[in-house]
Amino acid sequence: MTLTRTRVAAALGVLVVLATGVAVPAFASDAQHREAAALTGTAMIDRPKGDDITFTFDARLDAKDKADPGKARGTIKFSHSMENPKWGGSAEARVDCLLTGGKVATVSAVVTKADGGLKESVGKRVGLTVHDTGKQDRFGYSWAMVGIPNDLPDDMPKCVSAAPFEKTRPGSGTFHVR
Template sequence: MHRRSTLIRVVAVGATLLTLAGVAGSATASDATASDATASDAPSAAREAAALTGTAKLDRPPGDDATVTIDAHLDAADKNDPRKAHGTIKLSHYMTNPKFGGSAEARVDCLLTGGKVATVSAVVTKADGGLKGAIGKRLGLTIHDQGKQDRFGYSWAMVGIPNDLPDDMPKCVSAAPFDKTKPGSGDLHVLPMK
């Protein structure tokens, strides 16, 4: 009996020490993370509820080069409000016939995921060339993460280019993923809602 109570006490003390070590370790890691983080990247330090990240080219014929880079995140604390998503989307599209070219950068304002499908929207903050008319407009993208060749949809599918998007487009609106990414050109990853 005496031996059993000693063993229980040793296990209890060991568990307490492990718990305290874990708390101290996480506090140290949190402190280091917090001190390294700036105000602009502080939300990304929190555990994520969902994310859409990666770079890929669309599967287009020669002379038509369209690339997208997405870095969209929804923190766990905001999982019930996809409009609190943050991050950036970068687009570039250059064609030789008809001659067209431009790039744009947009600030993410919504992210919804369901399984391996995500819809993200963002407001264009910078653009050049043929995409200058998109500044201040909201665009939407839908991605179906299929591994080596993802499916891709975009809100301007019916109007031509993002310049022609309506000024009052709602958040998290896009088209079905009707297009494809080019195999071997990169990959887009969906972290489903937790």
């Protein structure tokens, strides 16, 4: 007889209940036990043609760290290009905080690499908010968070962002909040 992963998990769950008296969900994935929160996915912000903004999230908070969202890990990649005026750049940032509530996540990260119009953002913190609606997600951010325009402060606190005031472009991808 071949044992499937589901049967093994169910058998182990029964053994845990018998040994400890504590029920364990038999079909829960390993990731659910390791992560308390996550924000993942790629999508474009719904802007007029010629103004393209794309974000990619891979932010995670381990279950053992759920009391300290500042222990989140991962990366955020973003690019912004405009045709008129001609401007653009891309950046990558190291996640330093992740908070989730229901289908809403706020994440902050420090920019580690950047080019073009975003190269002055290296070393600065960005904050972003996602509302995972299951269809056309909502999204909040502020370019001011990376000091654009240049007369704004260079830094901001962890896990601070704007309300999700924009939507993702239909068909461009989706974000997932856990």
